[in-house]
Amino acid sequence: MSIEVQKLRKSFGDFVAVDDVDLSLQSGDLVALLGPSGSGKSTLLRMIAGLETPDSGEIHLTGKEAITLSVQDRKVGFVFQHYALFKHMNVFENIAFGLRVRKQPEASIRARVTELLDLIQLQGLEGRFPAQLSGGQRQRVAVARALAPEPQVLLLDEPFGALDAKVRAELRAWVRRLHDQTGMTTLFVTHDQDEAMEVAKRVVIMDKGRVEQEGSPQDIFDRPATQFVADFVGETNHVESLSEPGLVVWGPFRFAVADLPGGLKVRVYFRPHDVYVTSDKESLQVAATITMERFKGAFIELELDLGSGKKILAHLPKGVSQASGFRVGKKVFAGITDFHVFSMDGSNKVFRAPGECLPKK
Amino acid sequence: MTRSTVKAATLPGFRLCLGATVFYLTLIVLLPLAALLHRASTLSAHQLWQIISDPRVLASLRVTFGCALVAALVDTGVGLLVAWVLVRYPFWGRRILDSLVDLPFALPTAVAGITLVTLFAPNGVLGRVLEPLGIHAAFSLTGITLALIFIGLPLVVRTLQPVLQELDPDVEEAAACLGADRLTTFRRVIFPQILPALITGFTLAFARVLGEYGSVVFIAGNMPFKTEILPLLIMAKLEQFDMAGATALGGLALLLSFSLLLLINLFKQRATSEVG
Amino acid sequence: MTSVTRTPLSHRDPAWARVSLTLAAVVLLGLLLVLPLATVLFQALSKGLGAYGSAVSDPETLSAVRLTLLAAVISVPANLFFGVVAAWLLTRYKFRGRQLLLTLIDLPFSVSPVIVGLIYVLLFGAHGWLGPWLLAHGVRVIFALPGILLATLFVTFPFVTRELIPVLESTGKDEEEAARVLGASPLRIFFKVTLPNIKWGLLYGVILCNARAMGEFGAVSVVSGHIRGETTTLPLHIEILYNEYQFAAAFAAASLLAGLALLTLLAKSIVEWYASKEGGIE
Numbered sequence: 001m002s003i004e005v006q007k008l009r010k011s012f013g014d015f016v017a018v019d020d021v022d023l024s025l026q027s028g029d030l031v032a033l034l035g036p037s038g039s040g041k042s043t044l045l046r047m048i049a050g051l052e053t054p055d056s057g058e059i060h061l062t063g064k065e066a067i068t069l070s071v072q073d074r075k076v077g078f079v080f081q082h083y084a085l086f087k088h089m090n091v092f093e094n095i096a097f098g099l100r101v102r103k104q105p106e107a108s109i110r111a112r113v114t115e116l117l118d119l120i121q122l123q124g125l126e127g128r129f130p131a132q133l134s135g136g137q138r139q140r141v142a143v144a145r146a147l148a149p150e151p152q153v154l155l156l157d158e159p160f161g162a163l164d165a166k167v168r169a170e171l172r173a174w175v176r177r178l179h180d181q182t183g184m185t186t187l188f189v190t191h192d193q194d195e196a197m198e199v200a201k202r203v204v205i206m207d208k209g210r211v212e213q214e215g216s217p218q219d220i221f222d223r224p225a226t227q228f229v230a231d232f233v234g235e236t237n238h239v240e241s242l243s244e245p246g247l248v249v250w251g252p253f254r255f256a257v258a259d260l261p262g263g264l265k266v267r268v269y270f271r272p273h274d275v276y277v278t279s280d281k282e283s284l285q286v287a288a289t290i291t292m293e294r295f296k297g298a299f300i301e302l303e304l305d306l307g308s309g310k311k312i313l314a315h316l317p318k319g320v321s322q323a324s325g326f327r328v329g330k331k332v333f334a335g336i337t338d339f340h341v342f343s344m345d346g347s348n349k350v351f352r353a354p355g356e357c358l359p360k361k
Numbered sequence: 362m363t364r365s366t367v368k369a370a371t372l373p374g375f376r377l378c379l380g381a382t383v384f385y386l387t388l389i390v391l392l393p394l395a396a397l398l399h400r401a402s403t404l405s406a407h408q409l410w411q412i413i414s415d416p417r418v419l420a421s422l423r424v425t426f427g428c429a430l431v432a433a434l435v436d437t438g439v440g441l442l443v444a445w446v447l448v449r450y451p452f453w454g455r456r457i458l459d460s461l462v463d464l465p466f467a468l469p470t471a472v473a474g475i476t477l478v479t480l481f482a483p484n485g486v487l488g489r490v491l492e493p494l495g496i497h498a499a500f501s502l503t504g505i506t507l508a509l510i511f512i513g514l515p516l517v518v519r520t521l522q523p524v525l526q527e528l529d530p531d532v533e534e535a536a537a538c539l540g541a542d543r544l545t546t547f548r549r550v551i552f553p554q555i556l557p558a559l560i561t562g563f564t565l566a567f568a569r570v571l572g573e574y575g576s577v578v579f580i581a582g583n584m585p586f587k588t589e590i591l592p593l594l595i596m597a598k599l600e601q602f603d604m605a606g607a608t609a610l611g612g613l614a615l616l617l618s619f620s621l622l623l624l625i626n627l628f629k630q631r632a633t634s635e636v637g
Numbered sequence: 638m639t640s641v642t643r644t645p646l647s648h649r650d651p652a653w654a655r656v657s658l659t660l661a662a663v664v665l666l667g668l669l670l671v672l673p674l675a676t677v678l679f680q681a682l683s684k685g686l687g688a689y690g691s692a693v694s695d696p697e698t699l700s701a702v703r704l705t706l707l708a709a710v711i712s713v714p715a716n717l718f719f720g721v722v723a724a725w726l727l728t729r730y731k732f733r734g735r736q737l738l739l740t741l742i743d744l745p746f747s748v749s750p751v752i753v754g755l756i757y758v759l760l761f762g763a764h765g766w767l768g769p770w771l772l773a774h775g776v777r778v779i780f781a782l783p784g785i786l787l788a789t790l791f792v793t794f795p796f797v798t799r800e801l802i803p804v805l806e807s808t809g810k811d812e813e814e815a816a817r818v819l820g821a822s823p824l825r826i827f828f829k830v831t832l833p834n835i836k837w838g839l840l841y842g843v844i845l846c847n848a849r850a851m852g853e854f855g856a857v858s859v860v861s862g863h864i865r866g867e868t869t870t871l872p873l874h875i876e877i878l879y880n881e882y883q884f885a886a887a888f889a890a891a892s893l894l895a896g897l898a899l900l901t902l903l904a905k906s907i908v909e910w911y912a913s914k915e916g917g918i919e
Contacts, residue, residue, distance in 0.1 A: 012642050043642055051534050052644055071537040078538040084531035088553040097549075098539035142535075149540060374823050378726040385719040386741060389790050393756035394744075396766050400759050439665055446662035449647045450655050458663065460906045461670045467898040467905075468673075469852025470750075471872035472891040475879050476673040479680060479888075486676065487668075511669055530646050543650055572749020574855035575872070579879065592751035592855065599755065599859060604764060611755045618747040626740065 001027035001062055001152050001185045003048060008057035010043055017043040018054070019209035025153070025187060030179045032200035033189045036232065040209035041189045045155050048187070050074045062152050077146030077184075081158040083138045085130040091117075091141050092126035098149035116144040119178070136167040143178070156188035160195065172199050193233050197221070205229050225350065227342045230269040237312045238269045240344070248341060251310035252286040254358045257341050257351045266351075270339035275314035277302060277334050279324050285335035286359040290328050293321075302326060304334050335359075394615070401612035404605055412609040417585050418594065425571065425591040428502055432509030433567035437559055439510070440517025440566075447518070448525040466515045470575025477508050478580040500582030505590065508576045513566030520562035524555050561629060568621040572614065677895045680888035692889035700867075701874035702893070704785070708857075708870060709850040712789045716846055720797025721839070725831075727798075728805040745794050753791050754859020757784055780862030785870065788856040793849045797842035804838030805831075837912035844908065848901040852894060 005023040009016075018040040025031055033041040046052040048059060050071035059066040066074055086094050093100075095116055099109045117123050120140040130138055139159060146154060159175070160168040176199050179186050190196050196203050197217040205212045205220065205228075213225040224230035231238070241250045245262040248255040255268055278285065291311065292303035300321040302314045314334060316326070326332065336357040343349045404412075412418065447459050465473065481488045481498035491498050498504045528551065536546040574592040581588045591614060598607040647655065682689055692698065727739060745753070761778035762768045771778055778784045812834070816826045832839075854872040861868040869877060871894060878887035 015642065017642050038642075046643075049538060051537070071534075072540045072542055074538075075540075076538060078535065080531045080535060082529070082531060084529060084535040086532065086536075086550055097536070097541075101540045101545060145535075145539070375726075375730050375732075378722050378730075379732070381719065382723040382726050382738070385723075386738075389787065389794060390741065390744060393760045393787075393791070396760040397752075397756045399766075442658065443662045443666060446659050449650075450659045451647070452659055452663075456906075458666050458670075460902050461666065463902055463905065464670050464674070464898060467848045467852075467901040469854060469872050469894045469898070471854040471875050472677065472852070472894045472898070473673065474854075475875060475887055475891060476676050476680075479884075480672060480676055486672070511673075514669065530643075533646060533649065537649065543654070568747055572747075572752065574750050574858075592749050595751050595755060596859065599758065604759075607755055608759065611752050611759075614749055614752050618749065618752075619744070622740065622743060622747045626743075 002060075003153055003185065003187065004058075004060040004063075005044070005048065006058040008044065008047060008059065009055045010040075010047060010052060011055060016209050018047070021057075021206075021209070021211055023204065023211070025185055027185055028183050029202060030176070030186045030200050031188075031202045031204060032196035033187065033204050033206060034191070034193055034196040034233075035206035035212075036191060038208070039206040041206045042157055044206070045157055045187065045189045048153075049076045049078050049155050051078075075149070075151045077143075077149075077151035077154040079139070079142050079146050079154070079156040079159050081161045083130070083135075083142045083162075085138055085142060085145070087130055090127050090129050091122065091133070094130070094141055095126075095145045095148050097145060102149060112148055116148055119147075119181070120144045134167075135163045136171055139163065139171060140174075143175075147182070147184070151184075153185040153187065156186070158189055158191065160190075160192075168195070175199055197233075205232065207232070222338075224269070224340060227267060227269070227344075230340055230342065235272055235313070235315070236269050237272060237275075238267050239310075239312075240265070240267050242266070243341075251306045251308065252359055253306075253336065255336075255339055255341060256356045256358055260341065260351045265344045267342050267344055268339055269342065270312075270336050270357075272301065272313045272315040273299075274338040275304070275312060275334055275336055277304070277314050277316060277324075277326070277332050279326075279330075279332055281333040282335065284356070284358060285333040288332055288334045290326055290330050290332060293326070293328055300326070304332070306334070397608060397611055397615065400604070400608040404609055408605065409609050412606050413613065417589070418610065420586040421589045421591045421594045424502065424505070424587075424589060428505045428509055428590075429567055429570045429573075432506050432513055432570050433563050435506075435510050436513040436517045436566045437563045440514055440521060440562060441555075441559065443514070444518045444521035444525055448522055462515050462518050464515075465512050470512075470573070473511060473576040474508070474579035477511065477576060478504070481507060481580060499580055500584070500588065502588060504580040504582070505577050505588060508580050509570040509573060512573055512576055513570045516565045516569055517559075517562035520565060521555065521558050524558040528554060557628075561625065564621070564625050564628065568618065568625065571621070572618060674895060674899075677888055677891050680884060681892040683888075684885040688885055689889050689892075692886040693893065695886070697869070698871075698874060698886075698890055701869050701871045701890070704782075704869065705851050705871040707782075708785055708789045708853075709847055711786055712793055712850045713843060713847050715790060716793050716797050717839075717843060720794075720842060720846075721801065724798045724801035724805055725827075728802055729810060742795050742798050745791050750792065750853065750855025751859055753788055753856035757788055757791075757856075757860050761787075779860050780868060782868065784860035785857050785868060788860050789850050789853055792853050792856055793846045796846040796849065797839070800838045800842035800845065801835060804835045808834040837908055837915070840908050841905065841912075844901055844904045848898065851897060 003023065003025040005021060008018055008021045010018040021040070021044060023044070033045060035041045043052060047054050050066070050069065054067065061074065061076070086097065089097070092113055095113045096109050099112060113126070117126060120143065122137060122140060125133070125137070130141070133141065143159075156175075160171050163171065172195055175186075175188075188200070197220075200217065202215065203217055203220050204214045207228050213220055213229045220229060220233055224233065230236055239250045241248050243260055243262055243264040243266045246256060246258065246260050248257065248260070248266055248268055250268065260266075277288075281287075286306060288304040288306050290302050291305045294301040294303075296315075298318065299315045300318055302316060302321070304312050304314055306312065312334070339357060341351040343351070401409075443462065447455060447462075478499055479485050481491070481504055483489070483492050483499065485499070488498055496503060498507060532550060533546055536550045541549065572592060574590075577590055578593055581590060581593070583589055583593055591610065595607050595610045595614070598610065723742060727735060758779055759765050760767055761771060761784060763772065763779070768779065776783070778787070812830050813826050816830045821829070852872060853870075854876070857870055858873055858876070861870070861873060871890060875887050875890045875894075878890060
């Protein structure tokens with residue numbers, strides 16, 4: 001039930017979709033392939049399924065060489081973004097398709113389909129046709145259909161992309177529960193980072209056909225390995241400056257980073273929620289004025305002017321912001337608790353810890 | 362979905378348009394048709410029966426229906442092959458062949474008629490090949506059927522092409538992932554989806570070739586009882602001033618056409634409403 | 638996922654199947670379509686270029702050409718006008734009997750050409766409804782030009798309407814309503830707003846209408862009386878020549894119509910190409 005991908009490469013004409021990618025899933029893993037459109041994540045997934053042929057590289061499924069196997073022989077379950085249900089067959093027949101193709105006896109087909117209908121909680125709807133189902137129901141049928149022939153792995157290609165926000169949220173939780181129940185090795189593709197972080201136990205971030213970073217959702221969020229990841233995942237501030245030995249000066253802030261050489265063009269990333277704002281000055285803070293206030297549901301976004309045109313964004317819980325009486329024009333104090341420094345010389349080197357953000361004296 | 366109709370009050374000119382259309386329709390279509398139906402109704406039931414049950418008439422009905430049926434069936438099969446290749450397999454010259462498919466539609470029937478008979482006559486390019494094989498194409502039912510196949514083909518191809526084009530590639534890939542080989546996928550996934558279009562294409566072709574005249578009369582030989590099609594029989598009766606006969610048969614043919622038309626429209630409505 | 642980053646479906650079929658199916662389709666189409674065209678050309682030139690030239694410029698042939706062109710020149714604009722009116726009526730208004738009207742307009746498509754001729758004979762013939770009255774007033778319909786025109790009008794009637802209806806339905810009338818709100822008169826709305834939207838469908842309909850008008854055989858055959866030089870259209874002229882065993886001459890005349898057919902196909906392709914660029918038809 002494992003997936004091993006080595007040095008996989010695929011181009012379509014001049015466009016390199018997947019560029020030398022390694023990937024490894026152990027049995028029972030739940031991994032998300034996250035990235036923007038065109039990052040190659042869907043192509044990678046489809047190559048594992050056998051729907052695309054790689055130009056070079058290796059794929060092993062459960063230890064066995066898979067590239068020479070046709071799609072039909074790979075025993076992978078695949079779920080499409082737009083369900084791809086067989087419109088002219090009812091729910092029962094859709095789920096039973098993979099079993100009928102393998103010429104299983106009718107009784108065992110019936111048993112398996114019933115079992116799956118229970119799993120996806122659509123008992124009693126086996127006579128319905130796809131057109132009579134909601135989007136969420138259709139996708140659940142698609143998952144059941146993929147699981148019916150007991151595949152080695154389950155692959156999902158942006159499975160919730162075509163659904164409403166509420167249904168998306170429900171199905172995300174449902175997939176996570178399903179995985180816990182079945183223990184099936186699952187790999188899914190998404191461009192929605194909330195989805196990847198919420199559902200997967202491990203996230204692989206891709207851009208332009210390459211793997212940018214691989215790790216737990218927490219790792220990715222707290223310790224981005226490249227500028228792309230810092231930018232792509234979560235919201236972020238970023239400012240540019242020229243480094244001095246062990247220090248980056250930007251506006252009133254001085255970012256102290258060990259092992260940082262001088263004279264490098266660098267970019268400093270810090271998350272809005274790592275900017276702590278108070279009415280009274282606490283240590284390591286600088287003065288700022290609130291220039292804009294935006295309501296964002298669970299938190300408030302403040303735009304802070306640090307003087308000489310330098311602005312940053314901060315996120316505060318709604319309660320804190322209100323209690324402190326923050327409003328446009330108020331003078332406050334801001335400090336940065338976490339940041340990452342990337343060099344912009346092309347090597348993309350990240351200077352991390354230990355680092356401290358100090359106000360300019 | 363854009364709205365396309367509106368209460369008559371919003372867009373002006375309803376009465377004018379309706380009037381003009383009805384006037385034109387009446388003059389060109391309804392009045393002449395009424396003349397036929399009126400004439401046909403002046404015949405007593407007994408007379409009608411006598412005319413229709415005449416052996417020569419019955420033979421022509423058999424010829425017309427039989428050849429149309431076979432031709433429409435062949436067209437459905439060949440049409441599926443041609444449409445499949447044109448939609449799925451790009452090859453050099455595909456565009457040109459695609460345009461040519463409309464040739465039977467654009468070519469005047471008389472031209473098609475003399476061309477086909479020349480091709481299939483015993484000394485013609487194709488006739489020379491077929492005669493030794495025992496296939497007498499010209500002046501036979503085979504010839505009629507061949508001419509009708511020519512006429513009906515574009516209808517099937519053009520009906521199938523958009524449907525084949527619209528097929529969801531994801532669905533075929535899903536079938537493959539579930540273990541189905543191409544043949545099974547075609548049989549269980551693709552074919553059921555195109556079946557309505559196949560039936561529509563068949564019916565359209567059948568209706569079209571049922572009344573075909575120009576391309577058939579040359580190759581048929583027009584031997585009464587053997588290769589005489591209904592339209593020709595009507596023509597013959599007209600020339601002999603057998604107005605009653607011509608009218609009765611004309612009315613019959615009209616009734617058949619109209620029924621088929623209704624059937625097609627009904628089927629099309631049901632097909633589109635089922636897909637939902 | 639864009640379509641360019643996906644292996645096309647055709648590659649899923651094994652190569653041997655692709656090749657043999659393509660070959661089969663090409664051979665069949667070649668036999669069915671290319672061969673007849675080649676035959677027309679070959680037969681027309683079978684007696685040499687000189688004979689071809691004289692056959693085409695024969696006075697009877699020329700008069701047949703003139704008659705065919707006349708039939709087209711009159712019936713195409715007439716059907717164009719009423720076709721647009723009818724299509725507009727059927728797509729912009731809801732009224733009882735709309736479905737019936739739709740079916741009636743489709744009727745000429747499903748009627749055999751000979752029946753078409755027959756009904757006009759029954760109406761205007763010497764023993765028809767209006768025939769005797771018209772003849773008494775010196776108006777000859779059957780076996781004369783008017784009969785040919787009427788028969789041609791009947792068979793070409795639905796083309797423009799049928800092409801326009803889907804186009805008018807899909808372009809929707811939001812633009813037209815906007816123009817109306819801005820104070821434009823109905824005629825202005827039609828010419829400035831509607832017409833540009835439907836121009837490709839219109840052109841398409843005109844091309845098909847014209848092809849049928851010039852090529853109609855069965856219906857015209859019945860009403861014309863085959864009076865050479867007077868009431869023979871080109872298709873009828875071809876029949877006459879053929880029945881007199883003047884094969885080369887018949888094919889020479891046929892080549893003119895075959896050329897017309899190819900022009901029709903070419904025009905269709907061009908219109909389709911332009912329309913797809915603009916997002917017009919279908």
